[in-house]
Amino acid sequence: MATISACAGVKTTSDAPSSTDNNGQASTTEETKTTKDDAQGSIRRKQLDADIKAREQRNNMGGDPQERAEGDLASEVRSKLEANIPRGQLTVTAKDAEVTVSGVVPTQNELDKIQPLAMEIKGVNSVMVKAVVNP
Numbered sequence: 001m002a003t004i005s006a007c008a009g010v011k012t013t014s015d016a017p018s019s020t021d022n023n024g025q026a027s028t029t030e031e032t033k034t035t036k037d038d039a040q041g042s043i044r045r046k047q048l049d050a051d052i053k054a055r056e057q058r059n060n061m062g063g064d065p066q067e068r069a070e071g072d073l074a075s076e077v078r079s080k081l082e083a084n085i086p087r088g089q090l091t092v093t094a095k096d097a098e099v100t101v102s103g104v105v106p107t108q109n110e111l112d113k114i115q116p117l118a119m120e121i122k123g124v125n126s127v128m129v130k131a132v133v134n135p
Contacts, residue, residue, distance in 0.1 A: 016088075016089040016090050016091045016103045044083070045083045048079040048080070048082060048083040049079075049083070051075075051076075051079055052076045052079055052080065052121065056076075056122055070093075070094040070095055070096075071094070072123075073094035073097070073099060073121060073123055073124060074092045074093055074094040074099065075092075076121045077092045077094070077099050077101070077117075077118045077121050077124065078090070078092045080117050080118065080120060080121060081101070081114065081117060081118070084113060084117050085105060085110045085113055085114070085117070087105065087106050087110065088103060088104070088105040088106075088110060088114075088131070089103045089104050089105075090102070090103035090104075090105070090114075090131060091103050092118075094124075097123060097124060097125035097126070098124075098125060098126045098127070098128065099118050099121075099124050099126070099127045099128070100127075100128045100130060101114050101118060101127065101128070101129050101130065101131055102129075102130035102131050103131050104131060104132055104133070104134040105131055105132075105133060105134075106133070106134070106135050107133060107135070108133050110133075111129070111131060111132070111133050114127070114129050114131060115127045115129055
């Protein structure tokens with residue numbers, strides 16, 4: 001049986017940290033592309049939700065609905081965060097159903113949203129938030 005998965009470390013914006021080891025440190029690259037306005041749009045939000053549902057359906061067809069590929073978990077959490085925290089610069093990794101999110105968000109309110117949003121994704125057992133507030 002083949003397993004379909006996405007990349008293990010995914011980012012909400014091009015200037016998000018390159019890994020979850022950076023603990024809130026922004027990337028040093030000069031890329032300026034951002035998804036802020038795009039992610040706030042209702043069409044983009046619907047696209048992100050549809051992507052999450054499609055991944056869940058593929059997983060349900062291929063086996064245990066609670067067991068998810070690490071890349072799928074990271075990608076789905078990233079999509080959820082991108083849609084709901086568009087001003088965040090976040091990086092997401094997953095290992096053994098534990099998701100780690102690091103990077104920066106502009107407000108404490110957005111930081112507080114990370115853990116509950118990530119837990120909405122089927123297959124996520126725990127969330128480690130290494131992100132920090134940097135207005």
